[in-house]
Amino acid sequence: MFDKQFQQLMKKHQGHTTHSQVLASITSSELAKQCRRRTRWVEETRTLIQQLLDSMWDLTDTTGLPLINHDSMSHVWEMQQHHLPCIQDPPGVQLYTNTGSFHKHQCGFIPGWRCNALHTQMYMLEGVSRWNTSQAQQALNMTVTSHSRIYDVRLMSSVNILSNRVLGSALLPEFMPPGKPTGSSV
DSSP: OHHHHHHHHHHHTTTOOSHHHHHHHOOHHHHHHHSOSSOOOHHHHHHHHHHHHHHHTTOBOTTSOBSSOHHHHHHHHHHHGGGGGGGSOOTTOOOSOSOSSHHHHHHHHSOSSOOOHHHHHHHHHHHHHHHHHHHHHHHTTOSSOOOOOOOOHHHHHHHHHHHHHHTSSOSOTTOOOOOOOOSOOO
């Protein structure tokens, strides 16, 4: 698919001859036209991931060591395939129409220039959690919400419990406590 799109862009930018020159001349709006607005279906996603894995099984580093442990990755892929429906867009729901705002926020998730992989992952998870909490009001079209900047689930739960006792209503009406684990896997 990308090859066809690249050939179309190559025709449009005829004065550029090399792959890198064509890529450098593509504007962000042209590139945005080539990006998907919906996820692929489960079977297509499964096929593409399997093709990627098949193309990488034999890759090695400069010393000849395999980059991927075939047995381990096969086990992971076997276990994770049942999650493919979880990452698909719900039918009839446009999830990706508002573009360009979330990725700009990612820069603010990490508070410095240097941190190790574990801290980077921690900062990204916390940032995504805060982003999701902040965007819940807009996504659900809630009319009554608080203006708090509390992101700690335990604190939010305690605030609502105490508020209900004292005031008879929740101070954070948009907060929904997480469900209890059921022990079953999806």
